[in-house]
Amino acid sequence: MARYIGQRLILLLVTLWLISTVTFVLMHSIPGDPFSSEKKLPEQTLRALEAKYNLDKPLPQQYVLYMKNLATGDLGISIKTPSRSVNEILSAGFPVSARLGLQAIVIASFAGVIMGMIAAIRQNRPTDYILMVVAVLGLSVPNFVLGPLMQKYLGLEWEIFPIASWGDGFGSEFQYTVLPSIALSFLPLALVTRLMRSSMLDVLGQDYIRTARAKGLPPLKVFSRHTLRNAIIPVVTILGPITINILTGSFVIEKIFSIPGIGKYFVDSISNRDYSVIMGVTIFYSALLVMMNFVVDLLYGLIDPRIKLGAKEGN
Amino acid sequence: MAIPAEKFQRAERKLTEAEAIRRPSLTFWQDVWIRLRKNWLGMGGLVVILLLAFMAIAGPWMTEYTYYQQDLGDGRNLGPSSEHWFGTDDLGRDMFVRTWYGARVSLTIGVVAALIDLVIGVLYGGISGYKGGRTDEIMMRIVDVLWGLPYLLVVILLLVVLGPGLDTIIIALTVTGWLNMARLVRGQVLQLKNQEYVMAARTLGADTKRLMKKHLIPNTMGPILVLLTYTVPNAIFAEAFLSFLGLGVQAPVASWGTMIDDALTVILTDEWWRLFFPTLFLSLTLLAFNAFGDGLRDVLDPKMRK
Amino acid sequence: MTNQTILQIEGLHVSFQTYNGEVKAVRGVDLHLDKGETLAIVGESGSGKSVTAQSIVRLIPSPPGVIKSGTIRFGERDLTQVPDQEMYKIRGSEIGMIFQDPMTSLNPTMTVGRQITEGLQWHHDFGKGEALQKAVEMLRLVGIPNPERRIHQYPHQYSGGMRQRAMIAIALACNPKILIADEPTTALDVTIQAQILDLMKELQQKMETAIILITHDLGVVAEMAQRVAVMYGGKVVETGRVDDIFHRSRHPYTWGLMDSMPRLDQKREDDLIPIPGSPPDLLDPPRGCPFADRCPHAMYICHEEMPAWTEVSDSHQVSCWLEHPDAPAADRDEPAARVNIR
Ligand SMILES: Nc1ncnc2c1ncn2[C@@H]1O[C@H](COP(=O)(O)OP(=O)(O)OP(=O)(O)O)[C@@H](O)[C@H]1O
Ligand code: SF4
Ligand SMILES: [Mg+2]
Numbered sequence: 035m036a037r038y039i040g041q042r043l044i045l046l047l048v049t050l051w052l053i054s055t056v057t058f059v060l061m062h063s064i065p066g067d068p069f070s071s072e073k074k075l076p077e078q079t080l081r082a083l084e085a086k087y088n089l090d091k092p093l094p095q096q097y098v099l100y101m102k103n104l105a106t107g108d109l110g111i112s113i114k115t116p117s118r119s120v121n122e123i124l125s126a127g128f129p130v131s132a133r134l135g136l137q138a139i140v141i142a143s144f145a146g147v148i149m150g151m152i153a154a155i156r157q158n159r160p161t162d163y164i165l166m167v168v169a170v171l172g173l174s175v176p177n178f179v180l181g182p183l184m185q186k187y188l189g190l191e192w193e194i195f196p197i198a199s200w201g202d203g204f205g206s207e208f209q210y211t212v213l214p215s216i217a218l219s220f221l222p223l224a225l226v227t228r229l230m231r232s233s234m235l236d237v238l239g240q241d242y243i244r245t246a247r248a249k250g251l252p253p254l255k256v257f258s259r260h261t262l263r264n265a266i267i268p269v270v271t272i273l274g275p276i277t278i279n280i281l282t283g284s285f286v287i288e289k290i291f292s293i294p295g296i297g298k299y300f301v302d303s304i305s306n307r308d309y310s311v312i313m314g315v316t317i318f319y320s321a322l323l324v325m326m327n328f329v330v331d332l333l334y335g336l337i338d339p340r341i342k343l344g345a346k347e348g349n
Numbered sequence: 350m351a352i353p354a355e356k357f358q359r360a361e362r363k364l365t366e367a368e369a370i371r372r373p374s375l376t377f378w379q380d381v382w383i384r385l386r387k388n389w390l391g392m393g394g395l396v397v398i399l400l401l402a403f404m405a406i407a408g409p410w411m412t413e414y415t416y417y418q419q420d421l422g423d424g425r426n427l428g429p430s431s432e433h434w435f436g437t438d439d440l441g442r443d444m445f446v447r448t449w450y451g452a453r454v455s456l457t458i459g460v461v462a463a464l465i466d467l468v469i470g471v472l473y474g475g476i477s478g479y480k481g482g483r484t485d486e487i488m489m490r491i492v493d494v495l496w497g498l499p500y501l502l503v504v505i506l507l508l509v510v511l512g513p514g515l516d517t518i519i520i521a522l523t524v525t526g527w528l529n530m531a532r533l534v535r536g537q538v539l540q541l542k543n544q545e546y547v548m549a550a551r552t553l554g555a556d557t558k559r560l561m562k563k564h565l566i567p568n569t570m571g572p573i574l575v576l577l578t579y580t581v582p583n584a585i586f587a588e589a590f591l592s593f594l595g596l597g598v599q600a601p602v603a604s605w606g607t608m609i610d611d612a613l614t615v616i617l618t619d620e621w622w623r624l625f626f627p628t629l630f631l632s633l634t635l636l637a638f639n640a641f642g643d644g645l646r647d648v649l650d651p652k653m654r655k
Numbered sequence: 656m657t658n659q660t661i662l663q664i665e666g667l668h669v670s671f672q673t674y675n676g677e678v679k680a681v682r683g684v685d686l687h688l689d690k691g692e693t694l695a696i697v698g699e700s701g702s703g704k705s706v707t708a709q710s711i712v713r714l715i716p717s718p719p720g721v722i723k724s725g726t727i728r729f730g731e732r733d734l735t736q737v738p739d740q741e742m743y744k745i746r747g748s749e750i751g752m753i754f755q756d757p758m759t760s761l762n763p764t765m766t767v768g769r770q771i772t773e774g775l776q777w778h779h780d781f782g783k784g785e786a787l788q789k790a791v792e793m794l795r796l797v798g799i800p801n802p803e804r805r806i807h808q809y810p811h812q813y814s815g816g817m818r819q820r821a822m823i824a825i826a827l828a829c830n831p832k833i834l835i836a837d838e839p840t841t842a843l844d845v846t847i848q849a850q851i852l853d854l855m856k857e858l859q860q861k862m863e864t865a866i867i868l869i870t871h872d873l874g875v876v877a878e879m880a881q882r883v884a885v886m887y888g889g890k891v892v893e894t895g896r897v898d899d900i901f902h903r904s905r906h907p908y909t910w911g912l913m914d915s916m917p918r919l920d921q922k923r924e925d926d927l928i929p930i931p932g933s934p935p936d937l938l939d940p941p942r943g944c945p946f947a948d949r950c951p952h953a954m955y956i957c958h959e960e961m962p963a964w965t966e967v968s969d970s971h972q973v974s975c976w977l978e979h980p981d982a983p984a985a986d987r988d989e990p991a992a993r994v995n996i997r
Binding site: 046052053056060173179182183278285286301304316319324327 | 493494497498499500501502503505506507509510582586589590593594595596609610613616624628631632633634635636639640
Binding site for chain 3: 240241242244245246247248249250251252255259260263264267337338339340
């Protein structure tokens with residue numbers, strides 16, 4: 035177990051090193067320098083800027099400097115708004131994005147598990163079909179269409195939810211977060227629902243469910259003790275992919291709903307080619323994801339006694 | 350009650366008849382096709398895919414307009430009519446032509462990306478699984494590391510560097526997209542190796558070859574085919590997402606993603622057709638591929654086979 | 656029949672509603688089980704053995720399965736009629752079940768101990784500690800070494816034979832009057848098979864349990880059972896004491912079954928004579944004798960009408976037209992030898 039965790043941590047560091055290196059190389063392979071697109075800057079200002087961002091030094095030296103800073107958690111300064119460091123942008127945006135993301139994950143997993151469960155129990159009946167249609171819609175209507183449509187109808191025309199402002203930080207008022215959270219949760223919700231349904235159907239057909247019934251346990255007990263527990267296990271495995279999904283989804287949703295999270299900064303930084311922010315966000319999110327995957331694996335090992343973490347892949 | 354004596358005569362045995370009812374032996378793919386035909390979900394998906402593909406090819410030729418021809422006079426923002434079946438956009442371009450031209454672009458991206466994934470995945474996973482041992486271990490470690498990378502972020506990064514365009518999008522999508530396929534192919538190859546070994550030990554040479562051809566290889570092909578089916582909508586979706594970020598194909602070329610992105614700026618006005626048509630066909634495509642994938646998976650699932 | 660009878664099945668019909676139509680899996684089965692005895696049900700795959708057994712405690716998958724008609728007397732009650740709540744009390748406590756595959760019959764994410772105690776706690780008002788103690792006792796009884804430690808382990812930490820022992824412990828924990836064992840040893844290798852059978856026999860004597868044993872293996876029948884019911888095509892075609900069936904069998908299907916069993920005096924495997932042909936289509940079962948299509952002695956009447964029961968002796972009944980006084984004499988060996996198998 036300890037050995038396994040050690041191995042995983044090494045893998046994690048390698049991944050992070052890889053992604054930062056790749057990001058660095060990619061960002062510095064863009065022809066010209068980041069200021070070339072700007073209106074003609076005076077020669078002197080340009081020199082000063084380049085010195086400030088270490089762009090006047092040879093690339094290997096820049097790389098070493100960048101990695102050094104990275105190791106201390108310093109992601110550099112935004113190129114387009116030099117008054118702000120990338121760290122500032124991230125720490126301002128993160129609570130907002132975290133709130134939005136967490137709400138979406140909670141909605142997706144709870145509603146998804148329940149919907150999948152109901153669909154499985156009512157297999158091939160109208161309820162099942164309706165739920166599956168909803169799930170398929172979630173998979174096939176992109177959230178950048180869904181978001182604006184929800185905004186237009188639920189927000190502006192029927193005025194069910196306010197769409198005005200998010201407020202700031204983690205503690206935004208709940209009603210402002212409802213629409214974006216739902217819009218963001220739609221695709222992961224569909225994924226969880228489908229997975230839960232098939233996993234549940236699989237478990238319902240297992241011999242051990244028959245054994246449980248043969249013991250005389252009433253349906254509700256069979257369900258809660260044997261069916262549900264086993265059916266939920268696979269859902270844990272897609273928490274990783276779902277997080278990725280929510281993450282990239284948040285770029286869209288934050289932009290559309292003007293939510294001041296990391297995603298919005300990221301999208302803005304893409305459109306005005308703010309390389310240091312792009313790099314910073316990429317590395318930050320990669321770190322987050324890699325750790326998330328690690329946690330999910332550990333969690334999986336905990337809830338499924340059959341999984342021996344670190345055991346060699348057998349047969 | 351008396352039973353007539355002749356009833357107690359020996360009756361002919363119907364053995365041959367009983368034997369003849371046995372199902373004729375079908376090849377794997379014939380069997381899959383027969384079962385797929387009964388799977389309305391999968392068949393529905395397939396039919397829609399074929400229709401969309403047909404329209405992507407033929408649609409742009411069905412009217413006199415081209416996807417780039419502008420009409421900055423009275424031709425702007427027209428609703429659907431007999432003249433412009435899907436209306437026109439803010440530059441007076443015909444939406445019908447653009448929608449089906451967009452279908453070409455989106456479907457091309459999806460299919461080409463999926464095929465490249467397949468080629469790389471089969472080569473990488475195949476070599477890894479076939480060689481086994483140390484090679485396999487190293488190759489799979491590399492995959493593990495790459496697996497930890499956030500797919501779309503890498504794609505975005507690449508596109509920022511490479512610049513937007515049809516070719517760069519496909520490159521960016523496949524740089525990370527082949528991992529899934531490689532893992533799956535490796536697993537299938539390992540399984541095949543095992544079976545081959547077992548079979549060779551048990552049966553005579555000729556039979557082994559036949560079995561490989563008729564059952565084992567098609568069986569291992571099944572999951573690969575299913576994954577391939579799911580890769581197409583994922584790539585199409587990714588392209589649309591990139592368009593939203595301004596990293597899609599560049600004007601005047603249109604994809605469904607860029608058309609939707611354009612339309613979002615006018616979502617609050619009444620020009621519903623701008624958003625409706627590209628969204629409808631994008632969603633329909635994603636839906637059809639997912640449905641076809643689901644159907645295929647059900648049909649190919651060994652548990653479903655009798 | 657006698658006051659020794661604890662279970663009496665009469666006219667049981669069970670069907671499955673499928674897309675292709677109604678699969679008539681069990682078509683009028685009569686069986687009885689006496690106190691403390693072992694009744695073996697034999698017959699080829701798909702003949703309805705499992706469905707019959709599972710119908711007793713209404714465990715057939717439903718939908719699509721339905722008990723169409725028939726009665727199952729268990730003491731005062733008719734098990735086809737008792738309300739669900741009462742059935743939950745009977746299952747596991749009065750009638751226990753063991754299934755074929757011990758690898759899949761235990762819940763992989765629950766400790767073996769918990770799987771034993773949950774039945775105990777449901778049927779008796781056992782506290783947690785009490786139930787656990789009883790579970791340890793049961794594991795020891797079924798011959799699992801070190802039960803105090805084993806009780807906290809998960810099924811994947813058990814070997815196949817041990818899992819089947821655990822299944823037996825679960826089934827017998829509440830000391831049921833009847834144990835239904837559906838091919839309990841088919842999935843195990845030969846030495847383990849013998850151990851499990853010995854264990855069942857030993858426990859049967861200790862606990863005075865009556866056993867319904869479903870098996871393909873006539874060796875197991877000879878070893879375990881007092882009486883045998885032979886099933887074919889959803890019907891019981893012959894029933895009797897073990898020696899009636901093994902030595903004085905009157906039904907051509909039973910003859911075929913006996914001939915297909917390996918015997919010690921046989922040297923080469925080729926001498927095994929499988930019964931040619933395939934079982935009847937239960938979607939559209941034959942009007943007459945279900946075996947008629949494959950029976951070497953079949954007469955015209957066999958295809959048209961179901962033969963009535965003939966009482967060969969007190970203990971031995973057979974359902975075959977050959978018993979009819981007008982039927983020609985049948986030579987058991989001659990036709991079977993004539994059939995070209997391959
Ligand atoms: N869930 C079901 N749906 C449809 N048909 C079923 C179902 N379960 C059983 N049957 C049918 O009922 C018939 C009898 O099945 P059963 O399981 O009782 O056979 P068996 O005698 O136990 O065979 P085996 O020796 O293979 O276990 C079979 O023809 C089978 O096709
Ligand atoms: S009734 Fe006829 S067909 Fe059936 S077993 Fe007897 S002789 Fe054969
Ligand atoms: Mg059975």
